[in-house]
Amino acid sequence: MPRSGRRAQRAAVLGTALAAALAVLAVAALAVGVSSAAPAGPDSAGAVSLAAAAPPRVPAGVPSLEHVIVVVMENKNADVATDPRSCPYTAQLAATWVRFADSHAIAHPSQPNYLALWAGSTLGVDGNSCPAHGAPFNAENLGHALEAAGRTWRAYCEDLPAVGSTACKARGGLYARKHAPWANFKNLDHANERPYSDLAKDIASQRLPGLAFVIPNNCHNTHDCSVSAGDAWLAAELPAMISAVGNRGLVVLTWDEDDRSEDNLILTVFAGQALRPVTVSQRHITHYTVLRTLCDGLGLAPFGAAATESPITDVWLHGIPPADPKKP
Incomplete structure (x- = not known):
């Protein structure tokens, strides 16, 4: 050839x-x-289990959040709080958004848990005295940190007798200061402590603060009334909150403590359009973990025990637009 x-x-x-x-x-x-x-396959309940997801995703951090609302309920373990027979709305909410299956409170009784979520420490408080033992405190807390950063916050308490009230109890015990940790601090603006009715007004006037804590009264939080009463209150109130925070916001539904067990297993749910829906996280978290996540989302330096926690980063839809720095 x-x-x-x-x-x-x-x-x-x-x-x-x-x-x-x-x-x-x-x-x-x-x-x-x-x-x-x-994508990770659904578990037996149809939710994506982050512990079983393969291959693992690389977390992108906590997104910048414009609005956060934290709702705190009382004294029930996670199984009771999500029993569909007595708590159909709460059970559906947990199944729809992000449920933390290994969420724990810090202590017993109530007051130290509220302080932990607000200030990253129980501040040596181990009871429900009013005022809290050692108060007024000057330790760092969410209110002070937000004010220093030029951001806004408000706490909306049902049956609070007046703006910034220092009353230990009101309305026949429906309001209890032990559930209002901000009242025990001297380094924040107490004009931000508002009756619950102001929340609807602030939403309607588009003045929702960057951070809002919502404290139902001692019936609606199930402290003195049935879990069904609490579930009905949540069904009536939470949808408007989830809508109000928008697609760059977060609603946290959590319990201060369980029914006084040693394990202190509570229900914590993250809800909102910034989250991966129908998700069950198996990560062990506490009030300090939630606080760390709020600090990251609101652009605050973490403080107290939250500073040594890792934020919750694997439940977010990271394609959401960045928060508007001009917003509250």
Whole structure:
């Protein structure tokens, strides 16, 4: 065969081999891409279990949040709070958004848990005295940190007798200061402590603060009334809150403590359009973990025990637009 013919034949063979190799590489790349993009499968309840997700996602941190509302209920363990027979709304809420299956309070009784969530420490308080033992405090807390950062906050308490009231109890015990930790601090603006009715007004006038704490009264938080009464209150009130925080916001529903067990297992739910819906997180969290996550989302330096916690980063939809720095 002439030399030019042999060169043509070798070129044809090499071309065929190269095409085959490229085809193999393309198939391999496609397989890897499909594997890495495959979503985590649902568990038996239809929720995505983050502990079982494969392959693991690389967390992108807590997104910048424009509005956060924290609602604190009372004295029930997680199983009671999500029993669909007595708490159908709460059970559905937990199944719809992000439920933390290993969430724990810090202490017993109530007051130290509220302080832990607000200030990253129980501040040595181990009871429900009013005022809290050692108060007024000057320790760092969410209210002071937000004011220093030029951001807004308010605490909305049902049956609070007046703005900034220092009363220990009111309305026949429906309001209890032990559930209002901000009342025990001297380094924040007590004009931000408002009756619950002001929340609806602030939402309607588009003046929702950057952070809002909502404290139902001692019936609606299930302290003195049935879990069904608390569930009915949540069903009536939470939808408006979830809508109000928008697609760059968060509603936290949590319990101060359980029914005085040693395990202190409570229900904590994150709700809002910034989250991956129908998700169950198996991560062990406490009030300090939630506080750390709030600090990161609100752009605050973490403080107290929250400073040594890792924020919750694997439950967010990271494609949400960044928060508007001009918002409260």
